[in-house]
Amino acid sequence: MFSKNLSPIILQSRSTFQGISQAVGARTATNLVQGEPRNPSVKTPIPGPRSKKLIEELNTLQQAGTVQLFADYDKSIGNYLVDVDDNVLLDCFTQISSVPLGYNHPALLDVFTDKHNLKSLVNRPALGVFPGEDWPKKLKNVLLSVSPGLPYITTMMCGSCSNENAYKNLFIAYRRKERGEKGPFTQQEMETCMINSAPGSPNLAILSFHGAFHGRTLGSLSTTHSKAIHKIDVPAFNWPIAHFPAYRYPLEENQRENEQEDKKCLAEVEDLIEKSKRNGVPVAGIVVEPIQSEGGDNEASPEFFRELQRIAKRHGAGLLIDEVQTGCGPTGKMWCHEHFNLDSPPDIVTFSKKMQLGGYYHTEAMKPQETYRVFNTWMGDPGKLLLLEQILNVIKSENLLQQVQKIGDRLKTGILQFEKEFPHLLNSTRGRGTFLAVNAATSPLRDDFLSRLKQKGIQGGGCGDHAIRLRPALIFQEHHADIFLDSFRQVLKETK
Amino acid sequence: MFSKNLSPIILQSRSTFQGISQAVGARTATNLVQGEPRNPSVKTPIPGPRSKKLIEELNTLQQAGTVQLFADYDKSIGNYLVDVDDNVLLDCFTQISSVPLGYNHPALLDVFTDKHNLKSLVNRPALGVFPGEDWPKKLKNVLLSVSPGLPYITTMMCGSCSNENAYKNLFIAYRRKERGEKGPFTQQEMETCMINSAPGSPNLAILSFHGAFHGRTLGSLSTTHSKAIHKIDVPAFNWPIAHFPAYRYPLEENQRENEQEDKKCLAEVEDLIEKSKRNGVPVAGIVVEPIQSEGGDNEASPEFFRELQRIAKRHGAGLLIDEVQTGCGPTGKMWCHEHFNLDSPPDIVTFSKKMQLGGYYHTEAMKPQETYRVFNTWMGDPGKLLLLEQILNVIKSENLLQQVQKIGDRLKTGILQFEKEFPHLLNSTRGRGTFLAVNAATSPLRDDFLSRLKQKGIQGGGCGDHAIRLRPALIFQEHHADIFLDSFRQVLKETK
Numbered sequence: 001m002f003s004k005n006l007s008p009i010i011l012q013s014r015s016t017f018q019g020i021s022q023a024v025g026a027r028t029a030t031n032l033v034q035g036e037p038r039n040p041s042v043k044t045p046i047p048g049p050r051s052k053k054l055i056e057e058l059n060t061l062q063q064a065g066t067v068q069l070f071a072d073y074d075k076s077i078g079n080y081l082v083d084v085d086d087n088v089l090l091d092c093f094t095q096i097s098s099v100p101l102g103y104n105h106p107a108l109l110d111v112f113t114d115k116h117n118l119k120s121l122v123n124r125p126a127l128g129v130f131p132g133e134d135w136p137k138k139l140k141n142v143l144l145s146v147s148p149g150l151p152y153i154t155t156m157m158c159g160s161c162s163n164e165n166a167y168k169n170l171f172i173a174y175r176r177k178e179r180g181e182k183g184p185f186t187q188q189e190m191e192t193c194m195i196n197s198a199p200g201s202p203n204l205a206i207l208s209f210h211g212a213f214h215g216r217t218l219g220s221l222s223t224t225h226s227k228a229i230h231k232i233d234v235p236a237f238n239w240p241i242a243h244f245p246a247y248r249y250p251l252e253e254n255q256r257e258n259e260q261e262d263k264k265c266l267a268e269v270e271d272l273i274e275k276s277k278r279n280g281v282p283v284a285g286i287v288v289e290p291i292q293s294e295g296g297d298n299e300a301s302p303e304f305f306r307e308l309q310r311i312a313k314r315h316g317a318g319l320l321i322d323e324v325q326t327g328c329g330p331t332g333k334m335w336c337h338e339h340f341n342l343d344s345p346p347d348i349v350t351f352s353k354k355m356q357l358g359g360y361y362h363t364e365a366m367k368p369q370e371t372y373r374v375f376n377t378w379m380g381d382p383g384k385l386l387l388l389e390q391i392l393n394v395i396k397s398e399n400l401l402q403q404v405q406k407i408g409d410r411l412k413t414g415i416l417q418f419e420k421e422f423p424h425l426l427n428s429t430r431g432r433g434t435f436l437a438v439n440a441a442t443s444p445l446r447d448d449f450l451s452r453l454k455q456k457g458i459q460g461g462g463c464g465d466h467a468i469r470l471r472p473a474l475i476f477q478e479h480h481a482d483i484f485l486d487s488f489r490q491v492l493k494e495t496k
Numbered sequence: 497m498f499s500k501n502l503s504p505i506i507l508q509s510r511s512t513f514q515g516i517s518q519a520v521g522a523r524t525a526t527n528l529v530q531g532e533p534r535n536p537s538v539k540t541p542i543p544g545p546r547s548k549k550l551i552e553e554l555n556t557l558q559q560a561g562t563v564q565l566f567a568d569y570d571k572s573i574g575n576y577l578v579d580v581d582d583n584v585l586l587d588c589f590t591q592i593s594s595v596p597l598g599y600n601h602p603a604l605l606d607v608f609t610d611k612h613n614l615k616s617l618v619n620r621p622a623l624g625v626f627p628g629e630d631w632p633k634k635l636k637n638v639l640l641s642v643s644p645g646l647p648y649i650t651t652m653m654c655g656s657c658s659n660e661n662a663y664k665n666l667f668i669a670y671r672r673k674e675r676g677e678k679g680p681f682t683q684q685e686m687e688t689c690m691i692n693s694a695p696g697s698p699n700l701a702i703l704s705f706h707g708a709f710h711g712r713t714l715g716s717l718s719t720t721h722s723k724a725i726h727k728i729d730v731p732a733f734n735w736p737i738a739h740f741p742a743y744r745y746p747l748e749e750n751q752r753e754n755e756q757e758d759k760k761c762l763a764e765v766e767d768l769i770e771k772s773k774r775n776g777v778p779v780a781g782i783v784v785e786p787i788q789s790e791g792g793d794n795e796a797s798p799e800f801f802r803e804l805q806r807i808a809k810r811h812g813a814g815l816l817i818d819e820v821q822t823g824c825g826p827t828g829k830m831w832c833h834e835h836f837n838l839d840s841p842p843d844i845v846t847f848s849k850k851m852q853l854g855g856y857y858h859t860e861a862m863k864p865q866e867t868y869r870v871f872n873t874w875m876g877d878p879g880k881l882l883l884l885e886q887i888l889n890v891i892k893s894e895n896l897l898q899q900v901q902k903i904g905d906r907l908k909t910g911i912l913q914f915e916k917e918f919p920h921l922l923n924s925t926r927g928r929g930t931f932l933a934v935n936a937a938t939s940p941l942r943d944d945f946l947s948r949l950k951q952k953g954i955q956g957g958g959c960g961d962h963a964i965r966l967r968p969a970l971i972f973q974e975h976h977a978d979i980f981l982d983s984f985r986q987v988l989k990e991t992k
Binding site: 054057058060061062063065066067068069070071072073074076081084095096098099103104105108109111112115116118119120121122123124125126128129130131132133135136137139140144151152153154157158159160161164165167168171172174175185189190191193194195196197200201202203204205210215216217218219220222225227228229230231232233234235236237238239241352353356367368369370371372373374375376377378383387 | 550553554556557558559561562563564565566567568569570572577580591592594595599600601604605607608611612614615616617618619620621622624625626627628629631632635636640647648649650653654655656657660661663664667668670671681685686687689690691692693696697698699700701706711712713714715716718721723724725726727728729730731732733734735737848849852863864865866867868869870871872873874879883
């Protein structure tokens with residue numbers, strides 16, 4: 001068993017279970033969530049017969065070709081996703097990285113037994129016009145308590161609309177600077193914007209990176225460049241796109257090349273900004289993921305991000321760091337970009353997924369001075385913020401960020417060892433915390449690994465062309481890591 | 497009291513309350529929601545001192561200039577919105593038309609006492625990949641049960657992203673027709689779309705109307721033309737925009753002119769489609785509201801919509817009817833366009849607001865054949881669908897659509913009478929069901945009416961430049977209508 005190769009790990013004692021600190025073997029550890037099964041168990045091919053029947057049924061109502069299985073969310077618990085054919089899967093993908101505390105966490109099941117909370121959920125207000133009494137307090141105590149150094153918050157519904165609206169803040173801030181603080185809108189601007197023409201609808205751009213994913217609505221899709229099938233046939237803004245660093249691994253053996261790669265990409269960014277301005281399309285903002293997630297878990301160095309911020313500042317463009325997938329703890333810090341030691345916080349940080357609702361933090365300069373410029377009916381959802389409140393409480397009380405770092409180290413050490421054992425199958429292990437990825441030698445091999453992992457009871461995910469990505473919940477523990485590593489090792493050993 | 501001018505109305509007996517059919521006076525009617533106050537009551541200027549303090553607090557965290565008051569959602573009940581200064585307002589605006597059953601409806605408060613429902617809420621899946629067992633059944637029994645004749649459903653989060661994604665379906669369907677059913681993507685398309693260039697990112701347009709509102713994300717904002725402040729400084733797709741009919745009122749006295757207006761606008765639509773095609777930007781779809789809501793409650797005739805659909809068909813463009821604000825009953829039918837007697841259902845109908853979650857119904861032709869083309873992490877929210885399930889149950893069991901027609905007639909009759917009494921103050925009463933509007937003579941007068949109505953305990957809303965819009969909940973009853981009419985009459989009488 002793989003876990004025998006690792007030293008025994010001491011679990012901290014935790015208030016939610018009775019056990020005291022104890023040395024634990026891989027499969028006998030006390031669980032952070034009571035009632036978790038000890039092991040995955042697979043009874044049918046996946047999707048199983050019941051899932052297949054439901055996929056057929058769903059397909060009569062919508063394009064259901066992306067469905068992998070139907071889940072039983074009454075039975076799913078902690079890190080284990082149970083499907084309708086009673087297969088029990090260790091979930092290392094967590095609903096595309098959107099489940100921070102696993103399934104049916106007692107802290108979350110409790111939220112709406114409180115009558116006030118239930119009424120906040122059911123009486124969903126137009127938050128921009130008639131917010132409930134405790135909304136400012138909740139924004140402050142919940143969202144602001146984990147802000148990456150940014151004082152303002154705009155709440156939204158999902159990642160795409162967070163990015164879309166944040167782009168608007170970037171455009172608005174850029175034009176305000178151009179006008180000077182006191183400049184009113186001209187009559188011409190007011191009139192031309194109504195017919196989508198300049199100067200009211202100005203030729204401004206958001207610079208993005210090849211391989212990026214920022215969403216699928218038309219503005220955010222114009223900055224998404226991960227897969228053709230996401231983009232084909234959809235009109236796009238013709239905005240500049242720079243190359244994101246493509247590192248060689250292992251990093252420590254390729255330091256010089258990778259530094260060169262950073263420099264090349266940064267020079268291209270600066271060049272594109274200048275060119276775009278000369279062509280009459282100034283770059284109002286740069287949008288970047290701290291780790292390009294959908295595009296293949298492509299990482300870049302802290303130096304790259306620090307320099308990128310300096311370039312943005314130099315050219316009067318805002319820097320938006322998209323933490324929709326990386327935010328809320330999986331890298332071992334609340335926000336991945338906190339690993340970068342930037343000169344100052346980014347201008348905007350967007351979030352969604354594990355945060356339950358979309359939104360963004362931003363600077364004073366990014367706050368529109370006029371009303372109704374960034375606005376919609378709901379502006380978020382108080383019910384989701386109540387769930388987030390409990391999630392953040394559990395993250396703090398259970399020291400889950402520290403847990404993520406520890407488990408991440410264990411996983412990364414294990415996968416790096418597989419790289420050495422199976423160099424023809426795996427390469428380029430990378431990532432932070434449990435937000436990890438490794439490349440398979442080929443794309444079909446990657447798909448084959450994921451499918452065989454699933455038959456061993458591991459729900460994994462892919463990204464980019466070659467990568468297997470790990471996206472476990474923040475409550476993933478040593479024994480879960482060992483189950484994953486054991487299964488992955490078997491899959492690799494069984495590969496012809 | 498105004499109600500004395502109307503004949504007494506017979507309320508149907510209803511299973512949810514004990515009363516049997518009875519003739520009721522305006523203020524003594526049995527309420528559809530138990531515990532409603534009998535009257536509005538206003539104790540402070542609105543916003544009151546507590547609201548003002550909270551607005552200040554919120555303004556340290558975000559642009560809070562749009563907030564009218566802070567509400568107490570524990571105390572709000574039925575048609576009455578209670579604010580934090582204990583002002584009790586009859587809500588004729590319902591959170592920008594998004595609350596179908598008023599506040600704290602018992603049917604909604606019950607939904608999450610069921611353990612299975614609670615788990616569906618808390619374990620929010622990536623619906624496109626790991627839906628819960630009952631998702632297809634819920635889509636069918638809840639959403640499909642009120643479909644306007646369209647067999648497919650895509651669920652989303654909000655109105656903007658419903659329109660954004662629906663536009664993608666229009667583009668995809670248009671290009672599929674161009675390619676022929678069997679055509680694969682060319683290598684060139686696959687490559688160029690990744691850099692936002694044609695032919696992969698094609699020059700295709702969505703035709704929209706002046707005065708329209710379809711959302712505020714970049715794609716939907718390109719089809720929104722209601723107010724400059726929504727659009728200024730934000731880049732837009734330069735798509736064609738046609739004039740929406742601007743009718744003269746009363747309709748029955750201006751039939752010929754209004755028919756001419758329809759014809760002029762329809763000719764412009766056809767002309768723009770042809771011109772756009774000649775300019776290399778074919779129109780893939782037309783997006784239109786059945787009543788332009790944010791833009792001023794501008795209505796158009798059934799004939800206009802029938803002919804618009806024929807034009808769309810003739811030119812191979814899809815017709816998208818945006819029912820985000822009009823859908824779910826306020827016009828007396830589930831969908832406003834059902835008043836139009838179209839030749840066939842529209843290609844796409846989008847919804848949100850009262851429906852609790854965003855989404856759209858569509859035809860077979862609008863369903864992408866390939867996977868992952870219209871997709872995102874959440875693809876809606878099962879928790880919201882559970883609320884909608886109960887809302888639709890109550891609409892059916894309480895015959896609320898019939899109720900809306902009846903109350904709408906009462907309101908419209910009353911407002912038309914005011915038009916006659918105060919022709920220098922009001923004109924152009926219009927709308928369907930309780931989805932009604934009337935123009936004030938000037939824009940400042942409109943704002944003044946709304947503000948004085950509020951001090952009499954009526955929460956109203958404006959739209960466009962001159963309109964007061966009514967957006968009561970579907971549980972608005974005779975006595976509520978009479979309270980509104982009484983107060984409005986007082987406001988008009990007190991106008992110097």
